Amino acid sequence: MLTEEERIKIEAEIRENEQKPAASVGVLKIIQDHRGWVSDESIKDIAQLLEMTPDELDAIATFYSLIFRRKVGRHVILICDSVSCWIMGYEKILDRLKYILDIELGETTPDGRFTLLPVACIGVCDHAPAMIVDKDIHRDLDEESIDDILSKYE
Numbered sequence: 001m002l003t004e005e006e007r008i009k010i011e012a013e014i015r016e017n018e019q020k021p022a023a024s025v026g027v028l029k030i031i032q033d034h035r036g037w038v039s040d041e042s043i044k045d046i047a048q049l050l051e052m053t054p055d056e057l058d059a060i061a062t063f064y065s066l067i068f069r070r071k072v073g074r075h076v077i078l079i080c081d082s083v084s085c086w087i088m089g090y091e092k093i094l095d096r097l098k099y100i101l102d103i104e105l106g107e108t109t110p111d112g113r114f115t116l117l118p119v120a121c122i123g124v125c126d127h128a129p130a131m132i133v134d135k136d137i138h139r140d141l142d143e144e145s146i147d148d149i150l151s152k153y154e
């Protein structure tokens with residue numbers, strides 16, 4: 001069930017679009033900002049407001065890798081696995097993250113602190129390897145910088 005605050009924001013987002021389904025991504029982001037992820041129940045609730053079927057909305061939600069359809073940790077690490085980052089040491093950074101967090105890609109730490117996910121190029125190829133934690137972009141990563149970066153996210 002949507003909260004009053006979510007409903008107000010969603011209705012405002014819908015009003016900004018000529019066709020209700022065009023507001024889909026914006027509406028999904030509103031839910032994610034409030035709840036951290038988008039559950040099946042949320043998909044049903046907002047599909048109704050967008051005059052779409054839950055399946056149609058789910059197809060859009062699952063197309064965008066930054067819309068989380070599964071529960072995630074308090075902080076989401078998106079490590080870029082595209083070509084520049086790959087060449088510049090993606091594997092070492094990933095190994096370090098997996099070692100520190102003791103999880104694999106796609107998993108969440110048992111304490112719910114971090115989820116580790118891959119992402120395609122985030123547009124800072126000249127500062128590869130790079131990753132995003134929540135909304136922060138971290139550039140020019142090396143194995144030593146990872147511990148410091150993670151310590152900033154409780």
Ligand code: FES
Nearest residue numbers: 080082085121125
């Ligand atoms: S390839 Fe990683 S930021 Fe572009």
